[in-house]
Amino acid sequence: MNVVITGAGGQLGQDLQKECSGRGIPYIAADSHALDITNSSGVLDFIKQNSPDLIINCAAYNAVDQAENEWQRAFQVNGLGVRNLALAARKVDAILVHYSTDYVFDGQKTVPYTIADFPNPVSMYGRSKLLGEQVIRDLAERFFLIRTSWVFGVGNINFAGKILEWSRGQDLLRIVDDQVSAPTYTKDLARATLDLAATGHYGLYHITNSGSCSRYGWARFILETIGWNGSLLPAKSGDFPTPARRPSYSVLDNFGSREVLGYELPSWEKATLDYLNEREVVP
Numbered sequence: 001m002n003v004v005i006t007g008a009g010g011q012l013g014q015d016l017q018k019e020c021s022g023r024g025i026p027y028i029a030a031d032s033h034a035l036d037i038t039n040s041s042g043v044l045d046f047i048k049q050n051s052p053d054l055i056i057n058c059a060a061y062n063a064v065d066q067a068e069n070e071w072q073r074a075f076q077v078n079g080l081g082v083r084n085l086a087l088a089a090r091k092v093d094a095i096l097v098h099y100s101t102d103y104v105f106d107g108q109k110t111v112p113y114t115i116a117d118f119p120n121p122v123s124m125y126g127r128s129k130l131l132g133e134q135v136i137r138d139l140a141e142r143f144f145l146i147r148t149s150w151v152f153g154v155g156n157i158n159f160a161g162k163i164l165e166w167s168r169g170q171d172l173l174r175i176v177d178d179q180v181s182a183p184t185y186t187k188d189l190a191r192a193t194l195d196l197a198a199t200g201h202y203g204l205y206h207i208t209n210s211g212s213c214s215r216y217g218w219a220r221f222i223l224e225t226i227g228w229n230g231s232l233l234p235a236k237s238g239d240f241p242t243p244a245r246r247p248s249y250s251v252l253d254n255f256g257s258r259e260v261l262g263y264e265l266p267s268w269e270k271a272t273l274d275y276l277n278e279r280e281v282v283p
């Protein structure tokens, strides 16, 4: 198998590279400088040159608040960029793996969203990711479309990394308890992605770490684990107005992936502990 990873410099892209290396799978890692997925001819040339069996697209515009203003850029990367990859994948008969988000849902449910639930995004970011889903379904022949949530991994550009950063400079933190979902560790998602890609059971999946929590609950777990001495207080989303609305409840039901993979991803607590150990911040 010959794999191309696009957006390879991002948090999931980096762990997918490690997962491929660990399995002895040859791969070509293209970060945003090596391949801009919004460049249609560039994407086609790159894919034709490398002729992969599997393309894993980790490239995305993920700036949820910025997307309210920069929506054209979000639609370009998360929609049209995905179209370029879908068309190129068809040309070389490659399987395409692409990731979407819990933010395609409006958060009105109180039980986990299944793949049979209808998306209804409440932000431009969510709409741009939904466009990517539609493009894949319309244009790709063999694809895995994986919705996931609250992704965290290497680097500080995620909620867990931010909590670690804030814990160093502050002794009082207020974190919202009215947004509930499932944190998902890039190492676990990378493993599940390669396992799923090997099944040939194409289609739409939800893949997250198991269980669910609020942002406040996740922060409390992190801060207790690292032995932080400050005070953590629950807050409401309305206390911190942001340009983009977030769904209040966006837990994804993993039943389809559980059935095909034959396992569940570890609990979000175990995943967070693994991440904190990776960051070497557990006393």
Ligand SMILES: NC(=O)c1ccc[n+]([C@@H]2O[C@H](COP(=O)([O-])OP(=O)(O)OC[C@H]3O[C@@H](n4cnc5c(N)ncnc54)[C@H](OP(=O)(O)O)[C@@H]3O)[C@@H](O)[C@H]2O)c1
Binding pocket: 006, 007, 008, 009, 010, 011, 012, 013, 031, 032, 033, 035, 036, 037, 038, 057, 058, 059, 060, 061, 062, 077, 081, 098, 099, 100, 101, 102, 148, 149, 150, 151, 152, 157, 158
């Ligand atoms: N992060 C989350 O909480 C979350 C939640 C649900 C779903 N997801 C989805 O999960 C997938 C992986 O997310 P992630 O957190 O690993 O993302 P990430 O760390 O933000 O990485 C995204 C990568 O895409 C690259 N990129 C942006 N525009 C590009 C373009 N036009 N062409 C090529 N590369 C481009 C970025 O490069 P530069 O930095 O150089 O721009 C970055 O390295 C994405 O599809 C994301 O939407 C993420």
